[in-house]
Each structure stands twice: as structure tokens, then as C-alpha cells.
Amino acid sequence: MTVSLRYDDGTLRAEGDALDELPGVEYDARSHTGRAPAHRYAAIRDWLDRNDRAVDDDVLALDTVPDLHSDYELRSYQQDALDAWAAGGGGDEPLPNRGCIELPTGSGKTVVAIGAIERLQTPTLVVVPTLDLVHQWRTELEREFDAPVGQFGGGEQRAEVLTVSTYDSAYLKAEDIGDRFGLVVFDEVHHLGGEGFRDIGRLLAAPARMGLTATFERPDDAHEIIEELVGPLVYRLSVDDLAGDHLARYDVKQLTVELTPDERERYEEHQSTFTDYLARSNIRFTSGSDYQELIKRSGTDPEAREALLAKQRARRIMMGSQAKVDALADILDDHRGDRVIVFTAHNALAYDISERFLIPTITHETGTSERREVLEKFRDGTYSRVVTSNVLDEGVDVPDANVAVILSGSGSEREFTQRLGRILRPKTDGGRALLYELVSAETAEERVASRRRG
DNA sequence: TTGACTCAACATCCTTTGCTACAA
DNA sequence: TTGTAGGTTTCCATGTTGAGTCA
Structure with a gap:
């Protein structure tokens, strides 16, 4: 009645009796063996132990470990x-x-x-x-x-x-x-x-x-x-659970800016190309995945393709409006003594900002050594400002800042949380961190911005 | 070791209205 | 009646990364 378990290239092989009772195991009657994906191992072992079944377990091949001791005191x-x-x-x-x-x-x-x-x-x-x-x-x-x-x-x-x-x-x-x-x-x-x-x-x-x-x-x-x-x-x-004790307190300021008449005209034109197509072709967004339907269509239907491209152009206008750049100038003025990170959704805008305000920029096109250099100088205070697209959202050790400006971004809650996280290291002077969010009035961006705030 | 390249994988990309079939 | 789930499988564009290859 013993069940034997082996690891075999990412799956578990089980041999013995009554294998079809094991959770997650597919039994092959001809060969009298059962197979399960390896991640079921713990559940299978647990089941066998609880049912007092004898096991010949040869799944893990663990090296002996030295004494793993850490002096770290957990909060x-x-x-x-x-x-x-x-x-x-x-x-x-x-x-x-x-x-x-x-x-x-x-x-x-x-x-x-x-x-x-x-x-x-x-x-x-x-x-x-x-x-x-x-x-x-x-x-x-x-x-x-x-x-x-x-x-x-x-x-x-x-x-x-x-x-x-x-x-x-x-x-x-x-x-x-x-x-x-x-x-x-x-x-x-x-x-x-x-x-x-x-x-x-x-x-x-x-x-x-x-x-x-x-x-x-x-x-x-x-x-x-x-x-x-x-x-x-x-x-x-959440961030709010720790703000004040282990993370900095923070404020979020949403600034609404107006499109210029010219931007407004172009925005409405592109946006309506998009919505007109939706109305004409009877596409409704009842669930988030319906957008895939549109993308699929655009592969064969030139009008669908044009609609999507128009939507892209409309996004670009609302996300990089002139008024946002002007507002950024004011913000940078107000925060001369602060450490500021500016986030954009598109590389082109990041480069524009970089040129206009003489701020170093980091995108995925920035080479490793240059990137390291910019971050190092931001850390030691040589630079007090950095503009970036999506590179610094995750997985990079970014020196702390106390002001973040979201010039544009996606509706992703994750992206927002990660960007906010960039300014939350506790401040030595106990000061508050500040996040600005710039949104173009009466555009789809208002919806995008509310979505990312959860 | 480095740098430049290609490739594959992942993520976001969205409107406010109400179809159709089926199960509880 | 009311509420909920629903066929299909691939990809308009942009941004980002790691792996692999080659010089």
C-alpha cells in the first residue's frame, strides 16, 4: 500500500495503489503510474500524511545547509x-x-x-x-x-x-x-x-x-x-498603514489643466474618429477584454486600424499638452530646493522635458553606464531633478526624492503605487512627500486618472 | 568584459450602454 | 423573473526587460 513519489522534469510521478484518490494526480491505468504538476507536491504529501498512507518520498534532492542565522530584528x-x-x-x-x-x-x-x-x-x-x-x-x-x-x-x-x-x-x-x-x-x-x-x-x-x-x-x-x-x-x-511611522507622510495634488484651442480641436477630431468607428461597427465595451476584439479587427479592417491610430494620437495630445509643460515649469520653480522625479508615459515627452528644462533623462534607451551615472549623481545631490518614462517604476534602486510629478501615465494602479513609492522613504527632517498629478480637463485622461487611484 | 544587435515576453491599450442564452 | 456568464485566440502601437549571438 506504499505510494512512491519521484520528481521527473517538472512533474511528479506517483506509483502504488489507489493513486486516483490523490489530489491533482492524473492516473494512467495502463502504466499504473500517476502524474501531477510539481507544485502539487505539498498538497499530495499533506493528503497522504493525513490519511496515514505509507510514503516512499524521493521527490526533493536537497543539499545540506549550513546554519542559516541572521541578526536582523524584524519590525x-x-x-x-x-x-x-x-x-x-x-x-x-x-x-x-x-x-x-x-x-x-x-x-x-x-x-x-x-x-x-x-x-x-x-x-x-x-x-x-x-x-x-x-x-x-x-x-x-x-x-x-x-x-x-x-x-x-x-x-x-x-x-x-x-x-x-x-x-x-x-x-x-x-x-x-x-x-x-x-x-x-x-x-x-x-x-x-x-x-x-x-x-x-x-x-x-x-x-x-x-x-x-x-x-x-x-x-x-x-x-x-x-x-x-x-x-x-x-x-x-497599504502605504497609508505605514505612513508616518515607517514611510513618509504624503499629499497628492491633482492639477487640472486646459488644452489649448488648437490641441482641443485636434484632440476632438482624433477622439471622434475613434468613437465614430465604435458606434458604426457596434462595438461595446461590456468587459475589459472587448478591446482585444477591436485590436483583432484592426489586423484586417483598415478602418479599425485607423480608429486605433486616431486614439493613439488623441492620447498623445492629452498626455503631453502644452499646459502641462507650463504647469511643470511652475512646479519646478516652487521646488527649487527639493529633489524631484518627473514621470511621463512616452519617451518623446521625456526627451522634450529634458531639453527644455535641462534635466537629465532616463529611458530604456539610456545605456547602463549612463544610467548608473545619472542615478549616482541624483543620489549625491549633483542633480536634484530627473525625468523618466516607465523605467524607474520597478526593480531599480532609485535614490529617494520628496517630490514626484506624474505628467502622464496609464490607468494602471500598479504603476501609480510604484511611482508614489519613489518618494516615501522617511525624511530625515520629518517632512512630507508631495505627488503632483497633471490631468488634461475634459479628456479621457480624467477617467484614466481615477482608475489608477483604485 | 563590453557593446550593439535581435528576439521573445510582458504590460497597457477602453465606453458608460444594456445583446443573448441560460440557470437558479 | 432576475441575475450572471457568454464564443475566439492573437496583437493596431509603445515601452521595457532578459537572453542570446557576434564582433
Whole structure:
């Protein structure tokens, strides 16, 4: 009656009796073997243990770990988050050491993971979206633990007891290394909802899983898949919960500006090209995904294509209106002594601002060395202002500022939260941070702006 | 090691009105 | 009656990143 479990290239192989009772296992009667995606390992083991079934478990191949001890003292909310995670939660049969934690940028998410590593004393894989974060995590882990730290990504492929990987490299290697870790930490776990990246979660057998993010929910509802792969949201604090204690207090000022008559005319023309097409072709946006229908049509229907292009042009006008640039001039004037980051939605606008106000700019076209130089000079005070598009939203260690100006942006709540996070590091003088949001009156931007505020 | 390139993957992209079929 | 879910699978454009290749 013994059930034997093995890891086999990203799946679990089960042999024995009554395999069809096991949760998530597909039984093949001919070969008398069962198969399940590797992420079901913890649930299957849990079921077997609860039903007093004998198990020959050879799934994990874990290296022995040195004593993983960190001197870090968790803040009370970090401790609460760690405890909630250890208890698991949600669902009918919650599994321990599983779940996602939502904490604002700058509140010390890394430290919660370090606490988990120390508690479990098991080989751990940390998965992060960018190489910048790979380096930050390596530095952190090497400082906290007396253990070698390996890396997947950025040209290195070396596994150690503690290993940091990009999502891309984890995707490529998951099948090979899926049995070598007892704990996996997904930093910026919302990425795991991506169509391809979710396979990483499926192919790993690690029973303990932690997801960290500042914005758990996804507009496409893929966080439900994340809950299945990592665990439910077990702990959550918002920026407002920590403002004043561990993050700076802040104010948001929304400034409404008018289009010039010429801009207004062009905006209305493009916008109506778009809406006229919608009316004519009977397209209704009853759900968010209906926009896909329009995009699909534009592949074959020139009018649909023209409608979309017109919409693009209208967006560009409202997002980069003259009045916004003028308002920015006033803001920069009012904040001569402050450290200001200006955000735009389009590179062209970022370059315009850069030229007009002589502010250094960072976009994805900025090379690594130049980028490093600009950030370094912003950090040491040589520059007090930076203009950027979407580059600094996530995964880059950006020096603190106290004023942010959103000249234009998408309706994404995530983008807004990340941009706000850039100014929330506690101020030495206890001062408040200030975020300006510029919105063109009577345009679709009013709706966009309200959407991103949740 | 670096830099320049290509490629693939991911994310956002949206209007305010009310179709159609089916289940509770 | 009322409320809720609903077929299809791919991609107009822009921004961003990591991996891989080649010099």
C-alpha cells in the first residue's frame, strides 16, 4: 500500500495503489503510474500524511545547509507578516509556509523572506524580475547569511544553497532544478501571473512558497492563478498603514489643466474618429477584454486600424499638452530646493522635458553606464531633478526624492503605487512627500486618472 | 568584459450602454 | 423573473526587460 513519489522534469510521478484518490494526480491505468504538476507536491504529501498512507518520498534532492542565522530584528508588522505566512491560510485545507504578502515599496519585504529562510533552514530559490534586483538580493543575502549565494541569469548559471534567479532564467531552468529547493521566494510576485512565467510555479516542487509584492491584484485576474501556485494573500498593509511611522507622510495634488484651442480641436477630431468607428461597427465595451476584439479587427479592417491610430494620437495630445509643460515649469520653480522625479508615459515627452528644462533623462534607451551615472549623481545631490518614462517604476534602486510629478501615465494602479513609492522613504527632517498629478480637463485622461487611484 | 544587435515576453491599450442564452 | 456568464485566440502601437549571438 506504499505510494512512491519521484520528481521527473517538472512533474511528479506517483506509483502504488489507489493513486486516483490523490489530489491533482492524473492516473494512467495502463502504466499504473500517476502524474501531477510539481507544485502539487505539498498538497499530495499533506493528503497522504493525513490519511496515514505509507510514503516512499524521493521527490526533493536537497543539499545540506549550513546554519542559516541572521541578526536582523524584524519590525512588528514584518513579524506579523511572517507568522501569517507560516500559518498559511485560505482554502479548505490551508498548507503551512505558503502565501503572498502585500507590503508597500520601502517597507522591507526582503527582510520577511530572510526571516522565512532562517526559520526553515532549507535551500532557497529567490526569483526576481530584473538583474538589478538579482544584485540587490545577492548583496543582502551575502550580508545576512554565512552561506554561498548562487545566481541564474546575467550570464551566470551557478546553483548554491541560496540562489537568486531572474524570472527568465528560472523559466529556462525550472525543469532541471525543480527538486533542489525547499523554499521558493517570488519577489514582485505579480509577474508570476504572466502567461509563460506561471510555468515556473508549476515546475518547481518546493513545498514552501512565498510571494512578495506591493500590488497583488492584477487587472486580468491572473492573481487567482498566483494563489493556486504560491498561496493566498495572507497579509497586507497599504502605504497609508505605514505612513508616518515607517514611510513618509504624503499629499497628492491633482492639477487640472486646459488644452489649448488648437490641441482641443485636434484632440476632438482624433477622439471622434475613434468613437465614430465604435458606434458604426457596434462595438461595446461590456468587459475589459472587448478591446482585444477591436485590436483583432484592426489586423484586417483598415478602418479599425485607423480608429486605433486616431486614439493613439488623441492620447498623445492629452498626455503631453502644452499646459502641462507650463504647469511643470511652475512646479519646478516652487521646488527649487527639493529633489524631484518627473514621470511621463512616452519617451518623446521625456526627451522634450529634458531639453527644455535641462534635466537629465532616463529611458530604456539610456545605456547602463549612463544610467548608473545619472542615478549616482541624483543620489549625491549633483542633480536634484530627473525625468523618466516607465523605467524607474520597478526593480531599480532609485535614490529617494520628496517630490514626484506624474505628467502622464496609464490607468494602471500598479504603476501609480510604484511611482508614489519613489518618494516615501522617511525624511530625515520629518517632512512630507508631495505627488503632483497633471490631468488634461475634459479628456479621457480624467477617467484614466481615477482608475489608477483604485 | 563590453557593446550593439535581435528576439521573445510582458504590460497597457477602453465606453458608460444594456445583446443573448441560460440557470437558479 | 432576475441575475450572471457568454464564443475566439492573437496583437493596431509603445515601452521595457532578459537572453542570446557576434564582433
